[in-house]
Amino acid sequence: xxxxxxxxxxxxxxxxxxxxxxxxxxxxxxxxxxxxxxxxxxxxxxxxxxxxxxxxxxxxxxxxxxxxxxxxxxxxxxxxxxxxxxxxxxxxxxxxxxxxxxxxxxxxxxxxxxxxxxxxxxxxxxxxxxxxxxxxxxxxxxxxxxxxxxxxxxxxxxxxxxxx
Numbered sequence: 260x261x262x263x264x265x266x267x268x269x270x271x272x273x274x275x276x277x278x279x280x281x282x283x284x285x286x287x288x289x290x291x292x293x294x295x296x297x298x299x300x301x302x303x304x305x306x307x308x309x310x311x312x313x314x315x316x317x318x319x320x321x322x323x324x325x326x327x328x329x330x331x332x333x334x335x336x337x338x339x340x341x342x343x344x345x346x347x348x349x350x351x352x353x354x355x356x357x358x359x360x361x362x363x364x365x366x367x368x369x370x371x372x373x374x375x376x377x378x379x380x381x382x383x384x385x386x387x388x389x390x391x392x393x394x395x396x397x398x399x400x401x402x403x404x405x406x407x408x409x410x411x412x413x414x415x416x417x418x419x420x421x422x423x
Contacts, residue, residue, distance in 0.1 A: 265321075297374070
């Protein structure tokens, strides 16, 4: 069993913790909007727990299993772990865990996400290796992403696509 990054100490310091799916979805969407991030940046469906520590900006989202999502407008795949954590600032997510993007044939860890100011309308994703990719913000605003459900074994190509 994988160890959670959300410790009891973090839970104790949390300003808000939610455990109901519908409420988690609403609260996470409100939080993303408050910090100026697109509402479809993170998968909000099937979240079983979410929490926020206002003093530090630490956030977490938990679901039963990881998912893979395809963003049609940019033709890119993103993999979201069962637990996603980050430190949120206005228009930024830093020290992200649980998010990967497919580049060529590799899954690359995403460590930071930053939204540029309105004139450009761009969103940048940075990896710990120094790779940066920038895309139009609009690709993450409309629920156009496709969820690709995968088996526990990543190496199989038995993927079932369903619309989000």
